[in-house]
Structure formats: C-alpha cells, structure tokens
Amino acid sequence: MGSLGEWPEPVVCVQSLSESGELVIPDQYVKPPLERPFSCLSDVNIPVIDLADLSVSREVTMKKILEACREWGFFQLVNHGVRTELVDEAREIWREFFHEPMEVKQKYANSPKTYEGFGSRLGVEKGAILDWNDYYYLNYLSHCRTKWPSQPSSLREVMEEYSNEILRLGATLLKVFSINLGLKEDYLQNAFGGRDVETCLRANFYPKCPQPDLTLGLSSHSDPGGVTFLLPDKQVCGLQVRKGDQWITVKPACHAIIVNIGDQLQVLSNAAYKSVEHRVVVNPNKERVSLAYFYNPKNDLLIQPISKLVTSQTPALYPPMTFNEYRSFIRTKGPHGKLQVESLKCPR
Numbered sequence: 001m002g003s004l005g006e007w008p009e010p011v012v013c014v015q016s017l018s019e020s021g022e023l024v025i026p027d028q029y030v031k032p033p034l035e036r037p038f039s040c041l042s043d044v045n046i047p048v049i050d051l052a053d054l055s056v057s058r059e060v061t062m063k064k065i066l067e068a069c070r071e072w073g074f075f076q077l078v079n080h081g082v083r084t085e086l087v088d089e090a091r092e093i094w095r096e097f098f099h100e101p102m103e104v105k106q107k108y109a110n111s112p113k114t115y116e117g118f119g120s121r122l123g124v125e126k127g128a129i130l131d132w133n134d135y136y137y138l139n140y141l142s143h144c145r146t147k148w149p150s151q152p153s154s155l156r157e158v159m160e161e162y163s164n165e166i167l168r169l170g171a172t173l174l175k176v177f178s179i180n181l182g183l184k185e186d187y188l189q190n191a192f193g194g195r196d197v198e199t200c201l202r203a204n205f206y207p208k209c210p211q212p213d214l215t216l217g218l219s220s221h222s223d224p225g226g227v228t229f230l231l232p233d234k235q236v237c238g239l240q241v242r243k244g245d246q247w248i249t250v251k252p253a254c255h256a257i258i259v260n261i262g263d264q265l266q267v268l269s270n271a272a273y274k275s276v277e278h279r280v281v282v283n284p285n286k287e288r289v290s291l292a293y294f295y296n297p298k299n300d301l302l303i304q305p306i307s308k309l310v311t312s313q314t315p316a317l318y319p320p321m322t323f324n325e326y327r328s329f330i331r332t333k334g335p336h337g338k339l340q341v342e343s344l345k346c347p348r
Contacts, residue, residue, distance in 0.1 A: 073276030193298030
C-alpha cells in the first residue's frame with residue numbers, strides 16, 4: 001500500500017476517458033457484480049422539509065427533522081434562505097472549472113496527504129477498483145490556506161458567499177439536532193468545536209460513461225464527518241440512498257439542498273441518528289455536477305457517544321476517537337474504510 005504522500009499508480013482524469021470516444025471502460029473502473037448498480041425504487045423519495053416552517057409550525061417541523069435523522073439519515077431542505085441565484089451559480093461555476101483545459105486543472109493536482117485540489121481517485125491501495133468521477137477538494141476552516149483555482153475568476157467570491165450561507169445553515173441545524181436529542185441547543189455545536197469547526201468542499205464531476213451499468217460515480221459509503229450539505233445537479237439524477245435492502249434514487253426538489261448525517265454525528269448520538277450508505281450512478285448521455293459541503297468536528301477533538309445518551313439500556317456503541325484518527329481510515333482505504341472502524345465498536 002502506498003504512503004499518504006503519494007498515489008500508488010498514475011492518476012488518470014476520468015473526463016479524458018469519457019472524451020476519448022472509447023465504448024469500453026478500463027478494467028479498473030469495472031465494479032464486482034454485487035456492487036454494480038441495479039434496479040432501484042423510483043416511486044419513493046427522501047423527506048422534503050421546509051425550513052421556513054420552523055417559525056410557523058416549530059413542533060411539527062422539529063418532529064419531521066427528527067424522524068428524517070432517525071429513519072433516513074437524509075432529507076431535502078427547501079426555503080433554506082440561500083439565494084436561488086447563488087445556488088445555481090455555485091454549481092455552474094464549478095462546471096466551468098471542470099471544462100477548463102487539462103493543463104489548467106493539472107496545476108492543482110492533489111495528493112493523498114490532504115486531498116486538497118484536483119483529483120480523480122480516493123485511497124492509496126494499489127490495484128483498487130476506481131470510481132467514475134473527477135473532483136476538486138477545498139479546505140475552508142479552520143485557519144488554513146485554501147487552494148483556490150484562479151479560473152473561473154469569480155469562483156472564490158461565489159464560493160466564499162456560499163460557504164457563509166452553509167455555515168449559517170449548519171449552526172441552525174445543529175441546534176435543532178441537539179434539542180431533538182434532549183440536549184441544550186448549543187451542545188452539538190460545542191461538541192464540534194464551537195466556532196472552530198472543520199469545513200471543506202468537494203466539487204464532483206461525473207462525466208458521461210459508455211457503460212454505466214458496470215461502474216459507479218461514487219461507491220457505496222457513508223460520510224465520515226459531521227453533517228453534509230449536498231447541492232445536486234438540477235438536471236441529472238445520480239444520488240441513491242440505501243433504505244433497508246433497497247436503493248432510492250433521490251429526485252431533487254427545486255433549489256433544494258440535501259442534508260445527510262455523517263458518521264461523527266451517529267457516534268455522538270450513539271446511533272440515534274443514522275449515517276446512511278449512499279452512492280452515485282452515472283449517465284451514458286449527460287455529465288453531472290454536484291457540490292458536497294462537509295461541516296465537521298474539529299479534527300483533534302475526541303468524539304464519543306454523549307454521556308447523557310448512554311444508559312444501561314443504551315450502552316455506548318463506539319470507542320472514543322478523534323475525527324482525524326477516524327478520517328485516516330478513509331484516506332488509506334477509500335470509501336470502505338468505515339468497515340474497519342465498525343469493527344472497533346464497543347462490546348455490548
């Protein structure tokens with residue numbers, strides 16, 4: 001296995017594979033038969049929650065959010081207060097970036113050490129089966145030098161405004177999540193590090209794929225962090241969420257932001273809130289762009305089940321671990337790293 005300072009093999013841009021005209025995808029993108037996309041439910045959707053209802057029917061809305069966190073781990077947020085023009089601009093400015101010439105994008109090529117920058121693979125296992133996507137990973141907080149692309153010229157301005165809006169949403173939802181667990185409203189925010197939270201963005205580009213039935217844009221995984229805010233492509237569906245033994249294709253509501261619980265929030269809540277598996281399928285005729293904004297605990301804080309939620313009937317399910325330690329599993333093993341962490345669960 002390679003070290004965190006280097007990729008084990010040359011990194012190939014998936015967009016270049018898509019644009020080559022080849023009708024057969026390379027073997028390293030072909031998933032094992034049981035991991036390939038198959039039929040899923042199209043008549044079911046994840047919950048849609050109107051955030052504006054918090055001010056007019058607070059109790060009902062809080063209950064809807066609680067049920068979504070417990071039963072789905074996902075919900076769509078509408079009337080969230082982010083300007084619709086900004087929602088569209090944030091997504092489309094990254095589409096512009098991914099269509100910049102390759103020599104421009106390669107200036108920002110990343111490494112496994114931080115992942116920040118332009119990349120096309122996760123994990124450092126040699127010979128791993130890869131996902132059909134390119135991405136750009138950006139660190140925002142706390143106190144770091146962000147690796148901003150110089151093109152498009154307005155990208156930084158747009159994304160800084162968008163980041164401020166997501167920070168506002170994150171603080172609002174952590175209050176709701178805390179109250180729904182029977183805690184003081186600032187409990188989870190403090191557990192994340194107060195104002196010193198870790199935030200980052202992954203802009204995803206899923207090029208057209210000639211054999212979408214053989215691969216995935218993003219393998220099945222749960223998010224390792226705290227809370228994820230996903231801005232989906234409004235034209236092309238791709239996100240699928242596991243519900244029991246079924247996969248649900250998410251149909252985005254107009255200008256919605258999709259919210260999902262991450263592993264750290266599942267740990268803090270002692271599994272009252274679910275960090276649920278999800279994946280991305282690709283399209284033979286259309287590209288897809290999405291933005292995943294991660295609102296995470298400070299990386300050196302110890303994360304463990306909240307003591308108030310641990311009883312003789314509900315013992316602690318997870319051992320203490322910093323977010324940085326947890327994340328190291330993902331950086332070495334890719335999306336399947338959670339399986340190693342799951343094996344460390346406290347004995348019941």
